[in-house]
Amino acid sequence: ELGAFRPRAMARTALAAASTTPPRVEVLATICSLVAEGGSSELAAFEPRDIVALSWALAASGHRDVPAMTAIGWQLADRAWEFSGDELAKVLRSFAELGLLHQGMMATVSMETMWKIDQFSARSLAQVAESCARLGYCKEPMFDWLACRVIGRIEDYAAQDLASVMWAFGQASFKNEALAQTVAAE
Known part of the structure; x- marks a missing residue:
């Protein structure tokens, strides 16, 4: 049926x-x-x-x-x-x-995330970062774009979203001083 x-x-x-x-x-x-x-x-x-x-x-x-x-x-x-x-x-x-x-989906989603970065809500972008980290699929170019977006729109992010983003960067072992300083100043 x-x-x-x-x-x-x-x-x-x-x-x-x-x-x-x-x-x-x-x-x-x-x-x-x-x-x-x-x-x-x-x-x-x-x-x-x-x-x-x-x-x-x-x-x-x-x-x-x-x-x-x-x-x-x-x-x-x-x-x-x-x-x-x-x-x-x-x-x-x-x-x-x-x-x-x-793997095939993740490669495409990484590219699509960079392409559509301005179309994500703050919560959704934090979820993308957290999901990539949880799956162990952390590619530097996407995380660089993500950091730039968060820095540029920091006022849109709730504390939980910022915590998710920072956790994802930590899990991925990516250091982004500008992001860390911007989040610390919030």
Whole structure:
């Protein structure tokens, strides 16, 4: 029956299944199976917000389905330009919550983050930094761009966001004196 659902309905069903206590694992497993078996053709029909909802449902429920998340990662790698900054951050955070590193997706997300740096909210950019650090995918050019953005818009960042950014820089072993001084002055 779930196979007949449209992408939005499938993503919302996954969110509903993840929201119950305990999560409806059988529903999530069926959706993951459909996504993994359908691969890129199944996910190509999903809009970015549906991919975000599906990936977050899996992360929120702790449902670590590697084939489904791999298919999601490839979709993001192929279609990153369709995603807003906040949507990129949410999918990346889903991967970090599940502890799944998708190299192809990460390379694309790093480039897309630099390209869309002005489109990220302060919270989303902090989530990107934290997620990259949690996944051990820390590339210097993206972190340099991130530091410049934070320094230039420091007033937009809450204390928690700044703490996340500084933690990510520490995890990545990147030193940025200008960022450290700017954050310390806040």
